[in-house]
Amino acid sequence: MDAHTAAGGKGPAKRITPFRWSVLGAIAVVGLAACAPAASNSAGYGSAAGPPTSASAPPAVPAGAAEVGIANFKFMPATVTIKVGDTVGWTNHDDIGHTVSFAGPGINSKVLQRNDRFSHAFDAPGTYTYICSIHPFMHGTVVVTS
Numbered sequence: 001m002d003a004h005t006a007a008g009g010k011g012p013a014k015r016i017t018p019f020r021w022s023v024l025g026a027i028a029v030v031g032l033a034a035c036a037p038a039a040s041n042s043a044g045y046g047s048a049a050g051p052p053t054s055a056s057a058p059p060a061v062p063a064g065a066a067e068v069g070i071a072n073f074k075f076m077p078a079t080v081t082i083k084v085g086d087t088v089g090w091t092n093h094d095d096i097g098h099t100v101s102f103a104g105p106g107i108n109s110k111v112l113q114r115n116d117r118f119s120h121a122f123d124a125p126g127t128y129t130y131i132c133s134i135h136p137f138m139h140g141t142v143v144v145t146s
């Protein structure tokens with residue numbers, strides 16, 4: 001080859017030979033690498049679509065409010081989480097009167113008879129616990145997030 005002749009002017013031909021073998025070796029490595037992707041094609045499967053979303057959920061409590069029912073001597077749900085400024089409403093479904101009486105901020109309903117409703121808007125973040133003052137074993141919590 002002409003390369004032999006040109007490079008040979010700078011030194012003996014023995015110094016050229018290792019270089020040419022390394023080039024051949026590099027070509028061989030590239031050839032092997034090109035085969036690799038075909039071998040790993042099967043790894044692409046497995047990420048199917050998620051579960052179908054339910055078409056129609058029941059109408060939820062409107063944003064900015066939460067509703068608590070009082071039934072069978074329980075606040076349900078016992079814990080509600082709202083944002084600052086949101087309102088929580090309580091409706092008594094028992095035939096017995098209950099109250100909504102908070103420990104800290106002095107929020108107290110009158111005695112709620114069946115189907116009476118009490119509501120309060122919370123203006124500061126925090127965790128507020130309350131009871132029924134008639135039945136102190138009834139506990140509820142309002143979590144107000146900022």
Ligand SMILES: [Cu+2]
Nearest residue numbers: 098132134135
């Ligand atoms: Cu009660």
